[in-house]
Amino acid sequence: MKLPNSDRAELGDKLDRYCLNLEHPKGQHKALLFKKRLGITRSNQEILERALLRAAIENEAIIYRQDQYGTHYDIKFSLQTDIGESLIMSCWIVATNEDFPRLTNAYPIDK
Numbered sequence: 139m140k141l142p143n144s145d146r147a148e149l150g151d152k153l154d155r156y157c158l159n160l161e162h163p164k165g166q167h168k169a170l171l172f173k174k175r176l177g178i179t180r181s182n183q184e185i186l187e188r189a190l191l192r193a194a195i196e197n198e199a200i201i202y203r204q205d206q207y208g209t210h211y212d213i214k215f216s217l218q219t220d221i222g223e224s225l226i227m228s229c230w231i232v233a234t235n236e237d238f239p240r241l242t243n244a245y246p247i248d249k
């Protein structure tokens with residue numbers, strides 16, 4: 139299945155504030171993985187932004203769960219940079235009373 143209305147997917151500030159923030163109490167671990175495996179940091183986060191938006195449109199999504207907040211989806215995709223390659227887990231929600239996906243999380247995972 140494809141992510142609903144993926145052409146309108148929004149990243150918000152999740153990457154800058156959390157996933158690539160080396161100072162965030164929980165996000166710092168994801169930020170370290172992005173830096174070590176792919177060389178992606180806040181200073182070049184546009185690489186990850188483009189990859190996430192492309193994956194949202196092109197890759198298959200699975201429903202992770204449905205709850206009072208909306209429908210949660212996961213999309214896995216491979217990302218390669220000059221530094222390395224990693225499988226990425228991206229998590230999205232189509233919130234109740236909305237019809238477009240928002241990024242909720244992203245992090246490198248093992249293949």
